[in-house]
Amino acid sequence: MKILITGSAGFIGFHTAVMLLERGDTVIGFDNFNEYYDPKLKDARNKILEGYDNFTIIRGDLKSNDDLKKAFDLLGGGEDTRVCHLAAQAGVRHSIKNPDEFIQDNIQGTNNILELCKERGVGGLTYASSSSVYGDNDVSPFQEDHKCDCPLSLYGMTKKTNELQAYTYYKLHGVKSTGLRFFTVYGPYGRPDMALFLFANWITKGEPMQVFGQGKMQRDFTYVEDIAAGVVAALDKNYDYEIFNLGGGKTEELMDYITTLEKALGKVGKKEMLPMQPGDVVSTSADISKARKMLGYDPKTQITEGIPKFVEWYREYYQI
Numbered sequence: 001m002k003i004l005i006t007g008s009a010g011f012i013g014f015h016t017a018v019m020l021l022e023r024g025d026t027v028i029g030f031d032n033f034n035e036y037y038d039p040k041l042k043d044a045r046n047k048i049l050e051g052y053d054n055f056t057i058i059r060g061d062l063k064s065n066d067d068l069k070k071a072f073d074l075l076g077g078g079e080d081t082r083v084c085h086l087a088a089q090a091g092v093r094h095s096i097k098n099p100d101e102f103i104q105d106n107i108q109g110t111n112n113i114l115e116l117c118k119e120r121g122v123g124g125l126t127y128a129s130s131s132s133v134y135g136d137n138d139v140s141p142f143q144e145d146h147k148c149d150c151p152l153s154l155y156g157m158t159k160k161t162n163e164l165q166a167y168t169y170y171k172l173h174g175v176k177s178t179g180l181r182f183f184t185v186y187g188p189y190g191r192p193d194m195a196l197f198l199f200a201n202w203i204t205k206g207e208p209m210q211v212f213g214q215g216k217m218q219r220d221f222t223y224v225e226d227i228a229a230g231v232v233a234a235l236d237k238n239y240d241y242e243i244f245n246l247g248g249g250k251t252e253e254l255m256d257y258i259t260t261l262e263k264a265l266g267k268v269g270k271k272e273m274l275p276m277q278p279g280d281v282v283s284t285s286a287d288i289s290k291a292r293k294m295l296g297y298d299p300k301t302q303i304t305e306g307i308p309k310f311v312e313w314y315r316e317y318y319q320i
């Protein structure tokens, strides 16, 4: 297959690209290398991807149709082409202070992608949604058909909007799509704005860790290679219109996540217990039975295995 991955220099895009390149697919990467977090990490991921002969990077912005057209020109159209749309402005807290960026990048950007998928006759689209769409749904574990029209963050709202945009393009224009609701992804080359990375930085520097929700929050943590396998399965299956939860299959207490990290780092951190932040939800728990059945999705990595792999990478990358 020939696949255009938006957000290829990002955390999940990078791991997905490696998996596709390793099995011999042709991958066109697309990313604007924005400065939401250290672009050196994006360059490092991209350098690895550029080591593959079957990879080409287009540096461009989702908001620019001219930039996107360069990537779609390389992709072409037809049965064997796919778009894997992972580029987005991420971060629940960042979305509260920067609503415009989220509307432009996530909603307008996704519409530009859908229009070009339609125009060029692309074989199918797989795109990133998020567990944030469940908002204040309190029926746990979350199932794909649960109510998710009450998001608690602007970020969650943009992701739910993406699902609606995709639905409309399928109904009106027959653009096939699969939306993947990712649940707190972690692992090597992870995002520096996410909890695991922040905790690791605070612990290694001996600074107090900010533990929100008094440490009582629960998350369905998902190891990044399990997620990438789910994304690849969605690209391969190429359903007409589906939404899947992709979670780790087990809900963990935040304090257990921290203790596992401390063990892997060999150091116990000081903790500053703080209340929940606006936009946060107390617990996310994924029902992944639909993805198991229809995608053959089978997350295997527990935090006791995944966190030490993150720490190994973190120590090597930052020479700690």
Ligand SMILES: NC(=O)c1ccc[n+]([C@@H]2O[C@H](COP(=O)([O-])OP(=O)(O)OC[C@H]3O[C@@H](n4cnc5c(N)ncnc54)[C@H](O)[C@@H]3O)[C@@H](O)[C@H]2O)c1
Binding pocket: 006, 007, 008, 009, 010, 011, 012, 013, 030, 031, 032, 033, 034, 042, 060, 061, 062, 063, 085, 086, 087, 088, 089, 090, 091, 105, 109, 128, 129, 130, 131, 181, 182, 183, 184, 185, 186, 191
């Ligand atoms: N990591 C998680 O736990 C998680 C959970 C739920 C959903 N998601 C979603 O998964 C996708 C990938 O997330 P990630 O963790 O890899 O994030 P990331 O920030 O590491 O990757 C996103 C990439 O998209 C690029 N990008 C952003 N705006 C762009 C634009 N306008 N034009 C071109 N490129 C642009 C960024 O430079 C970045 O490299 C996102 O859509 C995110 O919302 C992630």
